[in-house]
Amino acid sequence: MSELVTGEAVALELRPAKLPSRAMAVLLDLAAAVTAYVIVTIALVAATSSLDDAAQTALSITAFLLVLVGGPIAVETLSHGRSLGKLACGLRVVRDDGGPIRFRHALVRGLIGVIEILMTFGAGACIASLVSARGRRIGDVFAGTLVVRERVPAAPAVFVPPPPPWLAGRFAELDLSAVPDGLWLAVRQYLTRMGQLDARVRHSMAERLASDVAARTGTPPPYGVPAPAYLAAVLHERQAREARRAFGHGVPGGVVPAGAPGPGMAGGPGMAGPAPVTTPPTQLPSAAPVPPSSLTAPVSPPAASPAAPPAGGPPEAAREASSGGGPGTGFVPPA
Template sequence: MHLFNRVKYRTPESVELEFTLAGIGNRALALVIDYLILAVAWVVFLLTWAVISAQLVDWWTENFGSATAVWLVAIAFIVSFVMYTGYFVFFETLWQGQTPGKSFIKIRVVRDDGRPIGMQQATLRALLRPFDEFLFIGFFLIMISRQEKRLGDFVAGTIVIQAETPVSSTLNISEAAKSLHQELLQITDLSVLLPDDFAIIREYLQRRSAISAKARSTLSLKLAEQVQEILHLEKLPTTSADVFLEAVYLAYQQSGE
């Protein structure tokens, strides 16, 4: 297993993104942090439940003449299990694949195709976690798996990656694109560009810095050619594909104002 394995996936818009897998060390450290948080919550629950149970036993003995604590212990076990699984399900579902531990270490869980996980995937991972931790089965599976998956990941169809740098809502637009977009407004009708088409262009411009140079060059040219066809342009302006896409982005925004 390489120290920094990378994985590629293709979005529904045919955009290829590449991410670094989290690595077993990062995952273990995140799990330790999560277990420390769980341990604190579990101790607080047990102390609270012990006080409540003592009062319930006294009340039961006083009213019914015999004390039984079996059902109180059973409730404690059930609540502990719900806390254990619910912790991971709750946070991974609402925090886009992150728990407090994963957030601190800057890793996250995503589906195999790169989409955010949902409650189903988070639940499967949480329910299978005890099996993964039994005799360190998950550890060995991560070590030998090319995508560093434990049993829960295989069943849920997920991978754990290093968290992306947050995408900035502000795009860096070159001066060449600012000049070109005025020309585009005069020579073509930007209204034929659908909102979904514009969203793909914006997504690429926001995420291009995270794409490898080779993949970025191929992808930008392919995307520029598709946009050229939509806009019925006979040929691309004599500029780079990135500058053309930036210009289309600006022109589309201005045409909608």
């Protein structure tokens, strides 16, 4: 890795391109440029066959400069350091501070590349790359540029080791509100990388981080607990609290049991069910005199057949029942 310092004093870790990948990218660029130069030369010869030899020589030199020199310069300027070969090999030209290149950087690299690549068949560029600590050729040195790799292997997933089982839940009452986020980040980075550290460095860093955490919480670490185990248990407790805060609290695990009534339902947690509605009995109005007009309104006969008059009843009652009238119906038979 190569550490570059930007204008904001930020250190960047970039991976310089090695000689094989750079040589492959240069070969691809040269193949594309030579192909374009041959096509342009054939077109110029066919178009300028009537001109004299001096004019044809001048056009050939112009085509050489435009295609083999100006073409790579224009491509690197417009693509910010990614030519066709570099794009295929996953490379990029950047400044010494890690920023994108501009026209002057591409111009210096292209002009010096004519000498160290085209005229020496790449021998000068290979020797300079082997001598340089970051694999730079002469054009990169004069232009202040560097060829780096853009496609790097993905870093493995970060794994934080869990605390020992006998420390689970031991720091549930510990006040962690005063511990800053920067200290938590340092603890997490230490736990993920402590297997890569030297034994003495690992022990000293664990003791220092444990003392910092204990000073922020106001509670010293338990006697006999190793510093790495103490840090793992405290970090695990903080993560558990964050999970409870994010996914719910008040219910163990933040999950409502299946089948339990939810809010707004009868018997739900924290809410009373709706009380049954009781309607008071309707009081019937007192009897009022029937107006004379309602006495003449016809009443439709019932759907069922009229009941037979009781046997042995008075003839007047039987006659009133057969005529469809009756006492209290409001119907007066005709005279």
